[in-house]
Amino acid sequence: MNTSLVNRKETSKLYEKSIKLLGMNLADAKLSKAYMSVAFIALLIGGVLGLLQGLERAGLIQLPYWFNYYQVLTAHGILLVVVLTAFFTIGYFYAGLSHTLGGLLPQVRTMAWIGFWLKVVGLVIAVVPIIMNEATVMYTFYPPMAASPYFYIGLALIVVGIWLCAFGAFISVAKWRKAHPGQHIPIFAFFATGVFILLFFGSIGVTIEVFTLIAWSFGWKPTVNVLLSRTLFWSFGHTLVNIWYLTAVSAWYVVVPKIIGGRRFSDTLTRVVIILLVITNIPGGFHHQIVDPGMSQTLKFLHMFMSISIGFPSLMTAFAMFYVLEKTGRKLGGKGLLGWLKKLPWGDVRFLAPMIAMIAFIPAGAGGIAQTTNQLNQVVHNTLWVVGHFHLTVGTSVILTFFGISYWLIPYISKRRLTPRMNKVGVVQTIIWTLGMLFMSGSMHLVGLLGSPRRTSYTTYGENATALGWDPYLIFLAVGGTLLIIGVLIQVFAVFHMMFFAPKGTTEFPIAEPEVSEEKTPAWTDRWGLWIVIMLIVVSMGYVVPLVDLIVNAPPGSPPFKTW
Amino acid sequence: MKMNRYEEIWLMLSGAMLVIFMVITGYQTFALGMGPPSNKETIDPEKVDETAPFDKPGVYQTGDHEYEVVMTLEVFNFNPGKIEIPAGSTVTFIMTSKDVVHGFQVVDTNLNAMVMPGHIQRATQKFSKPGEYLVLCNEYCGTGHQHMSTVITVK
Numbered sequence: 196m197n198t199s200l201v202n203r204k205e206t207s208k209l210y211e212k213s214i215k216l217l218g219m220n221l222a223d224a225k226l227s228k229a230y231m232s233v234a235f236i237a238l239l240i241g242g243v244l245g246l247l248q249g250l251e252r253a254g255l256i257q258l259p260y261w262f263n264y265y266q267v268l269t270a271h272g273i274l275l276v277v278v279l280t281a282f283f284t285i286g287y288f289y290a291g292l293s294h295t296l297g298g299l300l301p302q303v304r305t306m307a308w309i310g311f312w313l314k315v316v317g318l319v320i321a322v323v324p325i326i327m328n329e330a331t332v333m334y335t336f337y338p339p340m341a342a343s344p345y346f347y348i349g350l351a352l353i354v355v356g357i358w359l360c361a362f363g364a365f366i367s368v369a370k371w372r373k374a375h376p377g378q379h380i381p382i383f384a385f386f387a388t389g390v391f392i393l394l395f396f397g398s399i400g401v402t403i404e405v406f407t408l409i410a411w412s413f414g415w416k417p418t419v420n421v422l423l424s425r426t427l428f429w430s431f432g433h434t435l436v437n438i439w440y441l442t443a444v445s446a447w448y449v450v451v452p453k454i455i456g457g458r459r460f461s462d463t464l465t466r467v468v469i470i471l472l473v474i475t476n477i478p479g480g481f482h483h484q485i486v487d488p489g490m491s492q493t494l495k496f497l498h499m500f501m502s503i504s505i506g507f508p509s510l511m512t513a514f515a516m517f518y519v520l521e522k523t524g525r526k527l528g529g530k531g532l533l534g535w536l537k538k539l540p541w542g543d544v545r546f547l548a549p550m551i552a553m554i555a556f557i558p559a560g561a562g563g564i565a566q567t568t569n570q571l572n573q574v575v576h577n578t579l580w581v582v583g584h585f586h587l588t589v590g591t592s593v594i595l596t597f598f599g600i601s602y603w604l605i606p607y608i609s610k611r612r613l614t615p616r617m618n619k620v621g622v623v624q625t626i627i628w629t630l631g632m633l634f635m636s637g638s639m640h641l642v643g644l645l646g647s648p649r650r651t652s653y654t655t656y657g658e659n660a661t662a663l664g665w666d667p668y669l670i671f672l673a674v675g676g677t678l679l680i681i682g683v684l685i686q687v688f689a690v691f692h693m694m695f696f697a698p699k700g701t702t703e704f705p706i707a708e709p710e711v712s713e714e715k716t717p718a719w720t721d722r723w724g725l726w727i728v729i730m731l732i733v734v735s736m737g738y739v740v741p742l743v744d745l746i747v748n749a750p751p752g753s754p755p756f757k758t759w
Numbered sequence: 760m761k762m763n764r765y766e767e768i769w770l771m772l773s774g775a776m777l778v779i780f781m782v783i784t785g786y787q788t789f790a791l792g793m794g795p796p797s798n799k800e801t802i803d804p805e806k807v808d809e810t811a812p813f814d815k816p817g818v819y820q821t822g823d824h825e826y827e828v829v830m831t832l833e834v835f836n837f838n839p840g841k842i843e844i845p846a847g848s849t850v851t852f853i854m855t856s857k858d859v860v861h862g863f864q865v866v867d868t869n870l871n872a873m874v875m876p877g878h879i880q881r882a883t884q885k886f887s888k889p890g891e892y893l894v895l896c897n898e899y900c901g902t903g904h905q906h907m908s909t910v911i912t913v914k
Binding site: 263333339420421422425464485488491492496499503504507514568570573574576577645648649650651656657659660714748749750752756 | 785905
């Protein structure tokens with residue numbers, strides 16, 4: 196071994212120690228702060244738009260023609276399911292990579308900044324046509340509805356920005372492994388690796404679609420294959436959902452045990468859950484097309500297996516979480532069958548928010564398994580049930596976890612402290628959010644079962660008696676939406692207060708230790724190259740046959756339409 | 760890799776539950792013919808009006824208590840707009856879109872299908888109870904999407 200390598204190792208050790216003493220590297224902190232700021236501004240704007248929609252949907256207000264329901268809905272979707280989640284996920288994982296790998300490499304930091312600006316510029320380019328009513332196509336932008344080409348160009352820039360961040364994370368982990376031979380990738384970085392692999396591979400299909408749509412909307416390509424575009428979109432769409440979910444899960448496994456004073460669940464099984472989620476994920480998107488033409492029932496049945504297998508690692512997580520909670524509660528003195536529950540720190544927002552998020556995932560996950568089941572899907576497809584479902588999964592399980600994270604992550608990256616008062620604000624916010632979602636998601640589920648469709652502004656279908664019967668549920672939807680906007684305002688206030696005004700101090704990045712008695716994690720868990728190959732094999736099993744069929748047996752394509 | 764005994768039991772039950780879901784769904788799909796609408800015929804989306812059977816949309820009786828509805832969907836209506844059938848009829852809907860993606864949902868039944876340009880969709884339903892069934896488009900299709908509906912009258 197040459198001396199420079201030894202020196203480099205010494206310096207990196209010294210650096211790691213200084214990080215532990217002084218907190219986060221300032222340049223890395225600035226990066227995460229930028230990402231978090233955009234995420235929560237998106238929450239504020241997207242939240243206000245959500246309220247407007249809820250009120251119009253209940254027939255309480257009528258949005259003006261120059262900013263109509265469908266424009267608002269498109270912007271709400273883009274801001275919350277693309278911007279909020281992507282910026283939060285990247286800001287959170289980059290802060291964690293900096294923390295667990297001993298600071299970001301300068302070139303990785305540069306990549307993340309370029310990625311940041313590409314995404315911000317892409318967002319502006321995509322949003323302007325929405326405001327001008329030139330891209331009222333929803334965040335799913337199904338052709339042959341054709342938005343302004345700039346809408347698609349904006350989306351493409353966002354994707355490229357995300358890819359840069361994914362590669363930055365891969366480089367960070369690879370360099371760390373080279374410098375630490377024989378050691379396992381730290382668990383937090385292991386989660387980050389899984390998330391960024393899914394972000395990159397999961398978005399390849401939609402990128403191909405978006406480039407095709409750019410050419411088509413400019414008129415360089417006269418027609419487009421409608422069903423192929425839709426299939427490519429959903430190969431990404433559902434993966435994206437699971438990326439947020441895996442991000443939330445990382446906090447459940449790694450952060451929550453530390454906050455409640457316990458230890459992590461089995462390190463090996465945690466890694467197995469991540470690997471399974473990465474491998475099984477991408478073909479899951481087919482369940483969005485269960486009632487589509489152009490695909491046989493046999494294919495749809497095979498894909499039901501693909502979708503439902505994603506449920507398995509989630510059921511493993513359910514066990515792991517309750518195991519850790521009960522074990523910790525008993526260690527803290529909880530007695531009897533349920534006494535351990537009382538020992539958990541319910542008054543601590545950093546626990547309360549992710550705990551409610553986990554509880555919400557029980558009905559949310561069950562609903563998901565039900566609706567991915569072909570015949571049951573047919574009952575609820577494109578009804579408000581589905582909207583209720585993803586406001587419970589994404590809007591509650593994922594977002595409440597993100598909110599819970601913000602109460603230690605924002606102070607951590609800002610070198611400030613969470614005060615007992617701000618903790619109380621957080622507890623109140625969590626309760627308001629939970630109630631709001633109970634009302635909104637609950638009424639959406641119920642009225643969806645009765646048949647009320649999603650993505651439809653207020654209508655009685657010409658005073659149709661059946662449709663009029665849905666109105667009381669829609670009022671509850673609006674009540675929920677009103678509570679949620681209060682929650683949004685408190686949360687955005689809390690984030691920016693903690694970032695700029697909270698008392699200075701140090702906050703820990705909470706990463707729980709593994710159990711003492713644990714056996715050594717096997718080395719094969721770190722073989723990401725192998726997991727990627729298996730993932731690609733599973734993706735091929737799911738997609739090669741239908742995609743070839745959709746291309747070879749395609750009907751004549753569709754020209755662009757602007758129907759709004 | 761050592762697993763907690765309770766976790767093994769939990770995962771066996773979880774796995775069994777997922778398998779049962781698959782078995783029931785498969786049985787319903789392939790033995791009882793309850794599978795989701797999945798027709799694979801295609802059509803030129805720009806020549807729908809000239810292509811049989813869509814050159815003559817309408818309600819056709821094909822047998823005793825058996826009907827076929829040939830339907831085109833376009834912004835923002837269903838054609839034929841008026842459908843009347845006797846109670847106890849089994850109706851097969853044959854549909855395609857003349858423009859963008861539409862949805863075909865009949866409230867209070869399990870009829871729910873995507874209708875896309877270039878593809879011919881089929882769905883069959885038995886209407887036992889008399890009444891007025893609301894038909895609506897459940898895929899956003901433009902400014903007038905919320906008005907895209909009709910009624911099936913079962914007498």
